[in-house]
Amino acid sequence: MANIEKRGPFNYDNDPERPSPHLVIRKDQPFNAEPALHVLARHYVTPTDEFFKRNHGPIPDLSADTHTVQVAAPALAGTPQRTFTMADIRAMPRLEITAALQCAGNRRDGLNKLAKVKGVIWAAGTISNATWAGATLRDVLLAAGIPDVSDPRVQHWHVAFEAVGDCEEDVVYGSSIPLWIAMSPHRDVLLAYEMNGRTLTRDHGFPVRVVVPGIIGARSVKWLSKITVQPQESASFYQQRDYKILPPHVSIASEDLTEWWPRLTALQEMNVQSVICEPEENELVRGGPVTIRGYAIAGMAQALFIQYVSLDGGNTWALAELYRTTAPLDRQWGWTLWSYRVPRITNDAEIVCRAWDTAGNTQPSEPTYNYRGVMNNAYHRVRVKPNAKC
């Protein structure tokens, strides 16, 4: 991995139209936008146009007729290799799953309040839930002659992905996941060509993207062109330098960033998270009844166990109603939407929420600073005022 100067400027004239009026644009070029929270809470499956958009360069304009995905394992004896057309991928068994993707930088604004962090300052909308369909990565790897992880030669190996297209911090966008996750029939890793029942849009990776349930969004590489099965993680900037939790004393002014990067593990699995979507901060709410709504997602792909809501800043808690798919609990890749109906809100209130997953992990009450502003899952708090006129 080279220490890359920021590349560009790139030409964004061919980026697609984005018709949604609900997107909060954090950066125009590359296009980075998150939906308004009330939009997220109102759809179990996020409409494609509203789904958050996280980019590092212009949106590629590819043809499904000519695009290919190359799979190789150059370090393996016999060097398995195969190039898949989109017709090859579509001819494989089709799996449909509902899975949430969440950027590791979701809720970065909360950490940026503690001290300056590096990255797009996202609020709590860099998460969305969709129905994806495609071939499983497992089937594609096996078809290319890659052995399963019961083969001791590859047991601790990784699967590296590369995208088509320019990006700012490296030659191409890249990332990797452990091979055991890619090969697990339980984990449902997809090469997806459909989103919400339609062909993938350009913004979401047309003609084919990776979807890794339970793992930070950065590993679900869009515009996928190359898969390399290899003994080590991806050498990409986005694996080695970008999505890691630095210790809190390592600040943006520190001299020792270079020392820290190789010592830290690249983020993979998500932590337990929940957010209040409605009402929003400083919203004037009617006296009552008020329905509080939000989303939650379990840590490490285990099920969300329970969701609590507090109206008094966290002194007393009530159980929320949960809404999720009927998938088995250890395969709940989608988020859980939750709601809690309050008879009245008559005084200024601080609404707080927290979730537990089935392993007994819960959210911390206070955030802890890290330089890249990732994985903020502190209690989400919203202050509201009753509207005297209602």
Next chain:
Amino acid sequence: MANIEKRGPFNYDNDPERPSPHLVIRKDQPFNAEPALHVLARHYVTPTDEFFKRNHGPIPDLSADTHTVQVAAPALAGTPQRTFTMADIRAMPRLEITAALQCAGNRRDGLNKLAKVKGVIWAAGTISNATWAGATLRDVLLAAGIPDVSDPRVQHWHVAFEAVGDCEEDVVYGSSIPLWIAMSPHRDVLLAYEMNGRTLTRDHGFPVRVVVPGIIGARSVKWLSKITVQPQESASFYQQRDYKILPPHVSIASEDLTEWWPRLTALQEMNVQSVICEPEENELVRGGPVTIRGYAIAGMAQALFIQYVSLDGGNTWALAELYRTTAPLDRQWGWTLWSYRVPRITNDAEIVCRAWDTAGNTQPSEPTYNYRGVMNNAYHRVRVKPNAKC
């Protein structure tokens, strides 16, 4: 699952000798004891005699010459079935791993301070780390003709274990884990016949026990006699009623326990945990230097990322030194021991520790009550006084 009256009394005359002077006995019959914390912190691999002991009845006295383990899947077409002798199991490929086992009730005392909980009131010593060797459960299941989870018929199935011997709350001790965990070459589930380089002792499951890394100790069934691969979880009391997190408002006086049990998920994966082993609560410490020592274990079998220590009740934090195996980070089944050397402790101090795993999960600052007192991973706090004479 029947609502079993407590069975017994049983005859404990044939229980083995327990020579360790460091065990804190919580209950004599059945024998339940945890090591002193300073013993835990001083050995990366816990000596067998000091390893915590959690029992529900008398210790079986089995013969390795005649003992068998039966594997069956009666709900599967073709009804795979095989009975393994200990010689059969020893003839299979041997895997050695270092893995911590932790009772879901570890640190129950902290929850019992909030309100009365049900169960043996353990302190923070119901965790130990050992080197285990045996056949993998995966190899045993495959040898018995059980298909891998890539077979859609069994994808969401479970593996139920039964022990030999009387126990108080059910006819035999039983538990189950998801089949995908049993079959994963990554998860290293063992049928272990060795502990710390020697034949398993009777207290730890002679002649053969299950060891499920990353999962609560209750699933690592001792004196294993029967394995059933089946569509649903174990019907055992210990799966259906015992190791579940109830919501905080469900107390020991509640009428609605029966309503809650079937709605809740049986615990499997552990949450992120860390504990201060030295100095101990109210210990008189020398002014300085003082080395603070403890253990930590990552949630969900991910690596421990970092360990913090505070000397002022959690206002300011410092990084601890970590000690663990050289196993790959996503296969750190053993615990991490940590230490932090303080130049002096001159005033009364509240030492606090907290850990993060690589998914960004961390411990909550305060405990939350649950009726069975399980999965308490709140910040561990120890108050110490400087010894004026040193």
